[in-house]
Amino acid sequence: MLTKLLSRCTCAECQQCCIFDSYDIWNTPVLVPEIRNKIRQILPEMEFISTGTESYLFKIHTEAESFSCPLLSTEQGCLLGEEKPFDCQIFPLRMMHLDSSIVIAVSPLCDAVMQHSMKTLLNFLKQELAETLFAYAEQHPDVIHVYDPFYPVLLWKPQKF
Numbered sequence: 001m002l003t004k005l006l007s008r009c010t011c012a013e014c015q016q017c018c019i020f021d022s023y024d025i026w027n028t029p030v031l032v033p034e035i036r037n038k039i040r041q042i043l044p045e046m047e048f049i050s051t052g053t054e055s056y057l058f059k060i061h062t063e064a065e066s067f068s069c070p071l072l073s074t075e076q077g078c079l080l081g082e083e084k085p086f087d088c089q090i091f092p093l094r095m096m097h098l099d100s101s102i103v104i105a106v107s108p109l110c111d112a113v114m115q116h117s118m119k120t121l122l123n124f125l126k127q128e129l130a131e132t133l134f135a136y137a138e139q140h141p142d143v144i145h146v147y148d149p150f151y152p153v154l155l156w157k158p159q160k161f
């Protein structure tokens with residue numbers, strides 16, 4: 001979704017967004033039932049935690065300070081290929097709740113995207129992606145994360161109740 005901002009090569013060489021701190025499990029991708037079912041075909045032993053009416057997170061068993069996503073292969077990259085979870089498709093963007101709005105925020109951890117000016121990111125979103133992201137988030141509210149003040153907000157939309 002973000003190839004105009006972030007080349008596939010850059011992502012393939014980096015993979016930082018597939019590695020998580022152990023205190024940061026909320027940042028692992030939200031898995032809707034279809035994605036969870038695909039993962040079960042690839043990793044039959046994988047366990048999940050239910051986090052909403054129709055969403056899951058990986059159940060991670062580790063004592064380490066950080067861990068890689070169970071789907072990250074050093075040779076092949078993401079084992080889901082083009083069918084990644086929504087969170088991964090839009091990273092470093094994140095859908096978040098802020099007050100009574102849904103916001104599109106950006107993770108400052110992605111050096112490649114943060115090289116663009118905020119104006120460029122905003123124009124890209126307005127012209128290419130914002131409507132799609134807001135529509136998906138409204139249909140799948142479990143992908144909306146709690147706001148983290150570490151993430152600059154690019155766009156917001158009042159939430160429908």
Ligand code: SF4
Nearest residue numbers: 018069071072078088
């Ligand atoms: S699902 Fe794929 S893209 Fe997403 S964190 Fe895991 S390995 Fe990375």
